[in-house]
Ligand SMILES: Cc1cc2nc3c(=O)[nH]c(=O)nc-3n(C[C@H](O)[C@H](O)[C@H](O)COP(=O)(O)OP(=O)(O)OC[C@H]3O[C@@H](n4cnc5c(N)ncnc54)[C@H](O)[C@@H]3O)c2cc1C
């Protein structure tokens with residue numbers, strides 16, 4: 291079955307089996323491996339990408355369901371000049387990663403969160419990231435980073 | 448984890464979905480948001496031979512004010528139910544409950560119709576619909592029919608929907624100004640309820656329970672007690688009467704009975720304070 295999407299602004303068209311999950315499509319067919327697979331059971335959020343601007347667990351969506359959509363992965367956030375996205379900058383600034391495995395998913399979920407809640411409270415950030423697990427339990431600094439990014443007001447996907 | 452292979456068809460209209468369902472036979476399944484079905488397919492607990500994608504039926508994604516009731520299209524995603532102003536004004540319980548389902552990523556994909564059609568006793572939205580006295584419109588080859596929420600949930604993951612029917616609308620009586628409460632008891636933020644309670648108290652009183660049996664259920668003994676003038680504490684003590692809650696990793700049946708009584712009391716207190 292044919293799937294046409296844009297990934298990080300680049301049009302992609304491939305023939306895939308209907309059972310191909312979006313995360314495998316992104317990693318193995320498009321070849322962008324920044325999106326991680328953690329649990330593969332819809333729990334951890336490591337695989338979070340934006341589909342038409344909204345956070346989605348890409349292990350729980352078929353590539354064919356995304357046909358026609360605009361997909362943004364962690365690779366698509368930085369500018370073409372390498373300038374980091376404000377959310378990435380905030381994660382660096384606030385030391386919001388340890389091993390980094392959850393980070394791509396956390397950053398994408400956080401970008402989606404700030405689109406819906408540009409000025410969240412700390413509680414809203416914690417609730418907004420409930421679908422993302424950090425095995426290093428760096429939640430404190432992750433929340434700090436999202437609040438910092440919100441305070442600079444420059445986040446848009 | 449990868450699902451077993453299947454044919455995939457995308458329905459452009461409701462009629463097309465119905466004829467694909469009729470042609471697909473027993474092995475065909477509708478997919479809306481896929482957030483109940485795909486996890487089951489990945490675990491190979493479900494292996495439909497054909498998926499009929501109704502996710503693009505935009506005509507079935509809406510919230511409409513119907514005067515004394517609100518109609519919600521079956522394909523409306525949890526996020527859109529959560530933030531809808533008509534629902535917030537007239538059926539705040541439903542909007543609130545939609546905002547408690549899973550996590551933001553789940554709410555961006557899962558639909559209210561999928562949640563109801565799946566018929567999981569652990570789900571939040573079916574319980575809210577029961578408490579609110581909602582009804583469901585289904586369309587099949589022989590036309591449409593409306594099924595009361597109280598007659599809809601028949602057994603574990605089993606509903607009154609026929610295999611050739613599509614759930615199209617959720618019709619919810621307005622409960623403007625009524626007291627309400629939603630109690631979801633779980634250990635971790637994104638988890639399903641170990642036990643949950645949805646309650647409405649106003650012109651209509653409805654109390655329903657999550658994960659207290661093979662289906663979403665009403666707490667009938669509590670409702671009867673309230674109708675007979677019992678206090679919140681007296682009525683709550685009867686919350687689990689006649690029910691056989693499941694046993695699983697999270698809780699024994701005895702613990703669930705205890706939780707139901709405590710949570711119903713809290714729900715009644717919160718709903719009366721409104
Ligand atoms: C990580 C995670 C956490 C979750 N947490 C919760 C939670 O806390 N509380 C909760 O209530 N739910 C939870 N869910 C489930 C979520 O609410 C699902 O979105 C919902 O149960 C199913 O909706 P869907 O649109 O994704 O349906 P699908 O998965 O697409 O379909 C589910 C079933 O319904 C049928 N179906 C779908 N739409 C129709 C229709 N219009 N007519 C007839 N049949 C139809 C399908 O054939 C299938 O059998 C969670 C899911 C995940 C992945």
Ligand code: FES
Nearest residue numbers: 328329330335349
């Ligand atoms: S890999 Fe998708 S949620 Fe964990």
Ligand code: FES
Nearest residue numbers: 388390424425426
């Ligand atoms: S930084 Fe290691 S999992 Fe989050």
